[in-house]
Amino acid sequence: xxxxxxxxxxxxxxxxxxxxxxxxxxxxxxxxxxxxxxxxxxxxxxxxxxxxxxxxxxxxxxxxxxxxxxxxxxxxxxxxxxxxxxxxxxxxxxxxxxxxxxxxxxxxxxxxxxxxxxxxxxxxxxxxxxxxxxxxxxxxxxxxxxxxxxxxxxxxxxxxxxxxxxxxxxxxxxxxxxxxxxxxxxxxxxxxxxxxxxxxxxxxxxxxxxxxxxxxxxxxxxxxxxxxxxxxxxxxxxxxxxxxxxxxxxxxxxxxxxxxxxxxxxxxxxxxxxxxxxxxxxxxxxxxxxxxxxxxxxxxxxxxxxxxxxxxxxxxxxxxxxxxxxxxxxxxxxxxxxxxxxxxxxxxxxxxxxxxxxxxxxxxxxxxxxxxxxxxxxxxxxxxxxxxxxxxxxxxxxxxxxxxxxxxx
Amino acid sequence: xxxxxxxxxxxxxxxxxxxxxxxxxxxxxxxxxxxxxxxxxxxxxxxxxxxxxxxxxxxxxxxxxxxxxxxxxxxxxxxxxxxxxxxxxxxxxxxxxxxxxxxxxxxxxxxxxxxxxxxxxxxxxxxxxxxxxxxxxxxxxxxxxxxxxxxxxxxxxxxxxxxxxxxxxxxxxxxxxxxxxxxxxxxxxxxxxxxxxxxxxxxxxxxxxxxxxxxxxxxxxxxxxxxxxxxxxxxxxxxxxxxxxxxxxxxxxxxxxxxxxxxxxxxxxxx
Numbered sequence: 001x002x003x004x005x006x007x008x009x010x011x012x013x014x015x016x017x018x019x020x021x022x023x024x025x026x027x028x029x030x031x032x033x034x035x036x037x038x039x040x041x042x043x044x045x046x047x048x049x050x051x052x053x054x055x056x057x058x059x060x061x062x063x064x065x066x067x068x069x070x071x072x073x074x075x076x077x078x079x080x081x082x083x084x085x086x087x088x089x090x091x092x093x094x095x096x097x098x099x100x101x102x103x104x105x106x107x108x109x110x111x112x113x114x115x116x117x118x119x120x121x122x123x124x125x126x127x128x129x130x131x132x133x134x135x136x137x138x139x140x141x142x143x144x145x146x147x148x149x150x151x152x153x154x155x156x157x158x159x160x161x162x163x164x165x166x167x168x169x170x171x172x173x174x175x176x177x178x179x180x181x182x183x184x185x186x187x188x189x190x191x192x193x194x195x196x197x198x199x200x201x202x203x204x205x206x207x208x209x210x211x212x213x214x215x216x217x218x219x220x221x222x223x224x225x226x227x228x229x230x231x232x233x234x235x236x237x238x239x240x241x242x243x244x245x246x247x248x249x250x251x252x253x254x255x256x257x258x259x260x261x262x263x264x265x266x267x268x269x270x271x272x273x274x275x276x277x278x279x280x281x282x283x284x285x286x287x288x289x290x291x292x293x294x295x296x297x298x299x300x301x302x303x304x305x306x307x308x309x310x311x312x313x314x315x316x317x318x319x320x321x322x323x324x325x326x327x328x329x330x331x332x333x334x335x336x337x338x339x340x341x342x343x344x345x346x347x348x349x350x351x352x353x354x355x356x357x358x359x360x361x362x363x364x365x366x367x368x369x370x371x372x373x374x375x376x377x378x379x380x381x382x383x384x385x386x387x388x389x390x391x392x393x394x395x396x397x398x399x400x401x402x403x404x405x406x407x408x409x
Numbered sequence: 410x411x412x413x414x415x416x417x418x419x420x421x422x423x424x425x426x427x428x429x430x431x432x433x434x435x436x437x438x439x440x441x442x443x444x445x446x447x448x449x450x451x452x453x454x455x456x457x458x459x460x461x462x463x464x465x466x467x468x469x470x471x472x473x474x475x476x477x478x479x480x481x482x483x484x485x486x487x488x489x490x491x492x493x494x495x496x497x498x499x500x501x502x503x504x505x506x507x508x509x510x511x512x513x514x515x516x517x518x519x520x521x522x523x524x525x526x527x528x529x530x531x532x533x534x535x536x537x538x539x540x541x542x543x544x545x546x547x548x549x550x551x552x553x554x555x556x557x558x559x560x561x562x563x564x565x566x567x568x569x570x571x572x573x574x575x576x577x578x579x580x581x582x583x584x585x586x587x588x589x590x591x592x593x594x595x596x597x598x599x600x601x602x603x604x605x606x607x608x609x610x611x612x613x614x615x616x617x618x619x620x621x622x623x624x625x626x627x628x629x630x631x632x633x634x635x636x637x638x639x640x641x642x643x644x645x646x647x648x649x650x651x652x653x654x655x656x657x658x659x660x661x662x663x664x665x666x667x668x669x670x671x672x673x674x675x676x677x678x679x680x
Contacts, residue, residue, distance in 0.1 A: 137606070144599065144602060145602040146477065282544075288543055290599025290602050298588060
């Protein structure tokens with residue numbers, strides 16, 4: 001199994017009464033709450049935390065794209081990826097990803113990803129999300145009724161721009177280009193692996209099986225709800241003869257301490273900050289017309305695809321969030337055991353762990369990153385060794401799967 | 410009233426048509442809430458044949474996947490009208506259908522003898538924005554649509570099932586009904602979004618001056634979907650348009666004041 005550290009670059013200092021005073025952390029979050037000094041610190045600490053995750057033994061580092069929100073401050077994850085391509089030696093640089101339907105023309109994504117692949121020496125994973133409703137339909141004004149159609153065309157164009165040897169013309173429904181001839185081209189041959197983050201829609205499952213792209217279920221609903229979604233994915237996959245766990249990724253919040261008291265003291269408030277403030281999205285922004293397809297609605301997958309985070313209106317407590325599987329918290333042994341059981345149960349070959357969520361101070365985040373990377377990650381790598389990972393960048397490190405003795409701090 | 414299905418472009422579209430009354434034809438284009446044979450259409454069909462097609466994407470009308478933008482939609486309607494072969498006739502449109510009626514009249518002015526626009530979309534003034542109908546809560550939506558929020562249709566809007574509700578069991582018949590409702594709503598709203606998202610302006614202001622027929626602009630005084638201030642904006646570009654704002658009515662003025670609106674259209678046809 002591969003284990004990657006995911007970073008959202010969340011804004012860390014929203015006021016205590018944010019939830020009471022504001023309807024949404026996304027789209028219309030008040031600009032007066034933004035402090036450039038805090039953002040400056042957040043960006044630099046995020047870059048340090050990503051670099052640190054690579055140093056202490058994660059297999060890859062992940063960043064993603066969001067717009068007009070305090071939940072994730074990276075409208076351009078490529079800027080972070082570029083810094084990481086320079087700051088790290090060997091880990092996979094996983095851009096998770098660029099919302100390809102939003103770029104006009106989408107070959108901008110083909111170009112920037114090719115740059116990142118060249119800078120990193122062939123370590124790039126190219127993520128192609130459809131993008132959340134808040135980011136795409138509201139933040140970027142994309143027509144939700146046409147988003148998936150535009151996505152499909154953008155994907156076709158980008159993949160062709162990477163792999164076609166000759167200059168070509170592209171006469172699409174949304175893009176017309178007389179000369180497609182990107183410079184640079186990716187270092188990986190024929191192209192970087194494509195990972196598709198999804199929220200449980202049938203179309204994305206089918207798409208990933210048809211194209212062979214990795215499917216990553218990114219949600220904060222925790223592994224209990226994740227199980228429903230991944231069962232759905234594997235049902236589609238199995239029908240097509242696909243059973244390789246490396247075809248699937250899953251995101252999970254993780255925090256580690258030596259005992260219950262320490263766990264509560266260190267992480268309870270930050271976990272609550274994340275779920276109660278970072279995921280406080282006005283419901284009217286979560287489901288614009290046409291964003292979910294009729295097939296997904298018909299299949300009755302309402303519960304899985306409609307709430308970005310938690311469905312509940314009340315403020316959740318740390319204990320409730322642990323109980324419902326939204327966060328995996330415990331000693332290294334407990335966390336290892338839980339993650340192992342999640343990966344097995346959901347058939348996950350790429351586990352993406354979130355060690356910094358919301359308001360965790362930099363030094364504590366580093367501690368969480370280090371302990372996860374050194375006391376949990378090495379004991380999970382042996383999973384799925386009978387399968388081959390076809391979704392790993394050609395020049396990213398493949399670490400020894402034998403559990404190593406814990407290095408000294 | 411009778412219903413039939415008309416094939417357009419060799420079956421690329423199948424369009425439901427509601428037709429009622431007798432006399433000279435009137436073309437009616439329905440609004441964002443969809444097509445029903447309402448008391449308003451019943452009233453309008455006294456002395457006229459009202460022909461009301463259902464826009465692809467709504468109900469059983471098919472072919473919406475062939476339509477990406479307003480131009481596709483207008484050429485579809487031009488083909489449908491060729492198919493129906495109705496000759497020159499009055500066009501009446503409400504809400505989304507009002508936008509289509511204005512666009513069609515600008516595109517093919519000689520096809521239409523009179524133009525009635527009832528609370529139409531299609532214009533945008535940044536200092537007086539059209540509210541974001543797609544993200545407002547159902548209770549706000551009901552208030553925007555109906556002057557009397559306690560009326561039966563207003564309550565139906567504010568209490569309708571929502572696609573983001575978390576508990577629907579498709580194995581029960583009640584769950585199936587809810588799903589069917591949500592599917593129809595998702596279809597019709599995403600169809601509307603093609604022409605209205607994110608700002609309900611597809612360039613009509615550049616073409617509206619071509620609508621020179623005798624015209625009537627009708628607006629509900631408390632319309633919260635499109636502010637009544639837009640009535641004068643439409644009239645300003647249409648050289649032969651009169652404005653009438655209906656009191657005690659909102660966006661669904663056709664349902665709230667059917668006799669009043671039908672009477673205004675009668676007067677228009679006499680011009």
